[in-house]
Amino acid sequence: MRPGPTRITSCPHCSGFVAQTTLASRGRRSHDHALWTDGKPHDEPWTVYKTGQVCPHCRGWIDPSELKEVGTVPSWEDFTVAYPEARHLDAPNVEELLALAASRLTPLEERDVRLRAWWTDNDRRRTSADPFFVPHRPRQVPEVDLETGELVPSSWPPPGAGEAATAPVDPGPPLTEVEVANAHALLVSMDGPYTQDLVVRAEIMRRFGRFEEARAHVLQLAGHDLAPFRRFLLQLIAIRDRYVRMLPSE
Ligand SMILES: [Zn+2]
Secondary structure (H helix, E strand, O other), X not given: OOEEEEEEXXXXXXXXXXXXXXXXXXXXXXXXXXXXXXXXXXXXOOOOOOOOOEOOOOOOEOOHHHOEEEEEEOOOOOHHHHOOOOEEOEOOOHHHHHHHHOOOOOHHHHXXXXXXXXXXXXXXXXXXXXXXXXXXXXXXXXXXXXXXXXXXXXXXXXXXXXXXXXXXXXXXXOXXXXXXXXXXXXXXXXXXXXXHHHHHHHHHHHHHOOHHHXXXXXXXXXXXXXXXXXXXXXXXXXXXXXXXXEXXXX
16 A cells, blocks of 8 residues: 555635545455444445545535645655645544434435444444353354354253343443434435444344344345354354344354
8 A cells, every 4th residue: 555645625615634545556454344343344335425525624524526725745754844734534423413303304314424424423333253152161152043043052051150141241432412313314224125224223133132033033034155154143042142243254
């Protein structure tokens, strides 16, 4: 990955300087391929404002075509020497996303923005920890019937581990009222038979602790590519786990 020059542009709303790093070639890190249970992708095009980023000065939404170039700085130079006020574009926070969702958008755009708000909220709860870890026991995973999602009782909890050792851990900060309202709006707008709709609905149900409904959605996920993901979700549901998890790479 070779960095290209840093473009210094000015914000169309406040004229503040915004630095944009251009990449001559784009590398990918291994965790870019991580698959989260809430379906958050590494990179997905936006239907609104293209970049989905905001001005670091005035927090206005940025359409990159409206950024006016004021200069460039070679990659090996610190751009803040020539442009002390320049800052990189920023990611929107949940409040900004939800305010955007409530503005004049098409239904598809609103759905897109609400989904991003849900993923952004989830960012503070993501864990790549092994959900099937039991202290002082060899690793064992819960076995599930892939047709029904039912737990094979002899497989979990691991022999001798006891209920307490395998009780699902605290699922992180509880969902706020705002998150719950956003999740309910998503359940309405993502009610199709599509993979992303099913994944999002299953995740919301699992997070709400409505495990039977979560399982019913997961069982509708079809396709060979999705088999490991489907199995993992069924395992999590079987042990009543409510964390945002990363699909183990095994
Ligand atoms: Zn601005």
